[in-house]
Amino acid sequence: MNQLLGNCTVVDARAHPVKDAGIWVTGDRIAAAGPYSEIASQARAAGPVVERDLNGAFVTPGLANMHTHFSLSLPGSGGNAVKDMGPHDLALYMADGARRTLDCGVTTVRNVAEKDHADFALRRAINAGRAAGPRMYTAGRALVCTGGHGxxxxxxxxxxxxxxFRHGVRSQIKAGADLIKVMISGGIAGEHEGIATPQLFADEMAAVIETAHAWGRKVTAHAGPAEVIAAAVELGLDCVEHGYQLTPEVARQMAAKGTALVPTLLVTRCKEFFDELGVPEWMQCRSLGAGPRHIESFTMALEAGVEILLGSDMPPFWAFEGTNATVRELENLAEHLGPERALHAGTRGPIRWLGLDNDLGTIEAGKYADMIAMDADPLDDTSAFRGVWFVMKGGVVTREDQR
Incomplete structure (x- = not known):
């Protein structure tokens, strides 16, 4: 099917905004994007076309959330309810989360630990059109030491x-993993550990990274303390999750090695979420108490030039502080990055890390037609993403609110 989107401004992290733009979609990909008069002529000349007036909206690529859990189960009553689900209930629960995530304007996710390999079944269902959801790139089960984090x-x-650990890497790849997640330190959700507790020896970290890279998979690590992160980065780690306790030296090392950071700032500033799930006091105190150092660490990464990527840790669709977790995390990033760099962190940056930039991340000819629309300009204020009312994934409109 040919579609022509018009009366909009195209905004992505690649070029200056295109006002009075047209976007011609053929099948699941963008055929052309640019000035409306030019694009409309091309689309109409090609045959019958469905024309959509976007009422002056701003159109960006769909968001990409790089720290996603559809089966998250934190300590507490809410998490216990998820842990107690049987396989059928869990599959439906995760499918509902995927659908709600897509509705939020998140068209790509990186899953970094899901229960019992249900993520692979969900990915197959989405790809086959049996379930609605974002494009999923998943690590399967995260690798931990005995008694380690999670x-x-x-x-x-x-x-x-x-x-x-070599066996662990290969077992996830055998199941269909697109990347590998490993826990190399303690965190906020382990009662009998601390954020700074080292949990893998150097030879174990080397085994994970070497084996994954040999199979063409990147590795991301749950990590808090600077010294543990430094050792992993030196071994070739591709991405750090959280990075609660960086130092300027380690941040510079990450920048020099090209190691990205998904800071998940939400996790140390989300008391309302914790209360909703019945998270115990010990975890709340550890998490919220880590907040000031977490922000300091994030600032060090920015100053060093580390690549920052959007990731919420909280389920992407979760209603939080007047929006969803993905947008709220993007707003947190924008407080320090500014709206333009935040747009990159939520779209083109994650797509490049995933190695998908030939197909996604910008609005240009040849890319998949994964786009969202909102009334306000996200380059003026990242909170514009709170107003997403139109979602297209692969040329299919999955959300279009009545105007």
Whole structure:
């Protein structure tokens, strides 16, 4: 089907905004984008076309959330309810989360630990058109040492020693993993650990990174303390999740090595979310108490030139502080990055890390037609994403609010 989107301004992280723009979509890809009169002539000359008036909206690429859990189960009553789900309930729960995530304007996610490999079934269902959801790039189960961060749930796999961790990497790749997630330190959700607790030895980290890279997979690591991060970065780590306790030296090392950071700023400023899930006091105190150092660490990364990528950790669709978790995290980033760099962190940056920039991340000919529309200009204020009312994924309109 040919579609022509008009009466809009195209905004992406590649070039200056195009006002009075037209976007011609053929099938699931963008055929052309540019000045409306020129694009409309091309589209109409090609045959019958469905024309959509976007009422002066601003159109950006769909958002990409790089720290996603559709089966998150934190300590507390809310998390226990998810842990207690059988496989059928869990599959439906995750599918509902995927649908709601797409409705928020998130058209690509990177899943970084999901329960019992249900993520692979969900990915297949989305790709086959049996379920609605974003494009999923998933790590399967995260790798942890025995008793390590997150070991209590089916979204991790316990390993020990270099041989054990090599087996862990290969087992996730065998199941269909697009990347590998490893827990190399403690965190905020482990009762019997601290954020700074190192959990892998150097030979274990090397085994994960070397094996994953040999199979063409990148590695991202849950990590808090600077010294643990430094060791992993030196071994070739591709991305750090959280990075609660960076130092300027380690941030510069990350920038020099091209190691990205997904800071997940929400996780140390989300008391309302914790209360909703019945998260126990010990975890709330650890998380919220880590907030000032977390921001300081994030600022060090910015100053060093580390690549910053959007990731919420909180389920992407979760209603939080008047919007959804993805947009709220993007607003947190924009407080420090500014709207233009925040747009990059939420669209083109993640897509480049995933190696998908030939197909996604910008609005130009040849890319998949993954686009969202809103009434306000996101280059003026990132909060414009609170007003997403139109979502297209692969040329299919999945949300179009009545205007």
């Amino acid at each position: 070991h209590e749930s089916g979204d991790t796999m316990e390993c020990d020693g270099p041989v054990g």
